[in-house]
Amino acid sequence: MAQDCEQIEDESDEVRFSLTAEAGxxxxxxxxxxxxxxxxATLGGVQQWGLKWxxxxxxxxxxxxxxxxMAVGWLLAKIAFRAPTSVRASELGDPLFVVVVPFVxxxxxxxxxxxxxxxxxVCAMTLRHADRGHDYHDSMHGVIERLERLFTLVVLLLLGAALTNGLLGSLTWGAVGFGLLxxxxxxxxxxxIALGRSRSPDHVLDGQLGPRERIVAAFFGVRGVGSIYYIAYATSKHSFPQERLLWSALAFTIVLSVVVHGLTATPAMRWLERVRPS
Known part of the structure; x- marks a missing residue:
């Protein structure tokens, strides 16, 4: 979701950070x-499983x-910044170390x-807080950002292929309305509402969002690529009666989000830039 704000180059930008943190x-x-x-779907009413859940x-x-x-992040931070120089990842300068972080x-x-x-x-946040000023963080961020774009592209290409094979075949007007809503x-x-009110001006790096930043952060971020995994996982555990409708509704919402947010990202960033201090 941070791609929606890639027009902003400042990594400490409040909108970019908000969208990235929200995605995680x-x-x-x-x-x-x-x-x-x-x-x-499997156990019945909430009274049967609510407390356990x-x-x-x-x-x-x-x-x-x-x-x-936190434990894994602390351990990996030690390897990256505190291990003996011969094996210290930050000294070796190989940013691919960050690739193992999510898997571990x-x-x-x-x-x-x-x-x-x-x-x-949590591991990523813990690792990020270790030696915050170290240049190695920038190298790792660059690798992760490129991988994120690559994986998103692959998923969207596969989604596009599925669309040509009738993924939207079970779409109903109700599902269309839900996606639009x-x-x-x-x-x-x-x-x-969740972002709360703030008297902070826009583009003031005080940990709060200004009025325009709050609007932009609230509007962007749907996309829903992760929901592909969630629905796939759920349907692997139980056969839902309207499974095809779920997939059609999800595909429509993702396509709608990609198109709408893709077309509005640049104008939104320009709107924010008007109040950015020179």
Whole structure:
């Protein structure tokens, strides 16, 4: 989702950071709700599984994911910045070290029965806070950003191929309406409220969003590529009665988000640039 703001080169830009952090948190915290859908379909009413779901899926596995992510991030930070010079990643200057970070964190989180995606996010934040001023962070960020763009391109190409094979064949007007509501109403309004009010001016790096930054951060960020994995995971656990409709609705929403946000990203950034201090 940070691609929507790639026009902004300043890595400390509040909008860019907000969208990137939100993307990581979305991936990390979505799985409890995927399991809620699975339980609802397989176990019946909430009264049958609600307490267990809150205690384990929401609280237990989230805590484990956070703890594992912090531990792995701390360990990898030691290897990157505190290990003997001969094996210290930051001294060797190979930014590909960062490629192993998500795999190690995810595997450790899942092996500990926590949320792997959440472990990856927390691990990345922990690693980022180690020697924040070190140039090695810029090198790692460059590699991750290029890989993110590459993987997103591959996924979108596969999605495009699926569209030509009838992925939208089960789309209904109700699903179209839901996709439109999600992109143009639900996401912007909920995010705008969640970001809270701020008296901070735009482009003042004080950890808060200004009025225009808040609007831009609220509008962008749907895309929903990660939802492909969530639906694939859920449907592998249970056969849902309207599975094809789910896929059609998801595909429509992703395409709508890519088109709308792709066309509006540059004008939105220019709108923000008008109040950027010279």
């Amino acid at each position: 948190l979305n991936d990390g915290l979505a799985f409890p709700f995927v399991y809620a859908a699975i339980y609802l 809150v205690a384990w899926e929401v609280v237990g596995r989230t805590v484990i994911g956070v703890v594992v992510g 964190a995810y595997a450790a989180g899942e092996l500990a029965h926590g949320w792997g995606f959440l472990s990856v996010f 999600l992109v143009f109403v639900i996401r912007p309004v909920v995010a705008w």
